[in-house]
Amino acid sequence: MKNRGLDCLALTIAIIGAINWGLIGLFSFDLVAFVFGNMSWLSRIIYGLVGIAGLYIITFYMYAGGEIREAES
Numbered sequence: 001m002k003n004r005g006l007d008c009l010a011l012t013i014a015i016i017g018a019i020n021w022g023l024i025g026l027f028s029f030d031l032v033a034f035v036f037g038n039m040s041w042l043s044r045i046i047y048g049l050v051g052i053a054g055l056y057i058i059t060f061y062m063y064a065g066g067e068i069r070e071a072e073s
Contacts, residue, residue, distance in 0.1 A: 006056075007060075009053075010053040010056045010057055011053075011057065013049055013050055013053035014050065014053045014054055014057050016050070017050030017053070017054065019031070020032055020050075032046050032047065
């Protein structure tokens with residue numbers, strides 16, 4: 001992971017998305033829709049950023065095994 005700032009940003013956005021999904025599943029309460037409006041352009045951007053962050057986090061699996069980390073040392 002060479003870009004720690006981007007990694008932290010992606011994790012933060014994904015955690016916010018996960019909390020939102022937890023609220024939807026447990027209480028039928030969509031925090032993003034509550035704050036930004038139901039499917040407004042701003043809420044759609046938020047949902048898009050959460051999706052992009054999730055796709056970016058998939059690359060973390062390359063580092064989970066430790067093989068790349070050992071090769072860099």
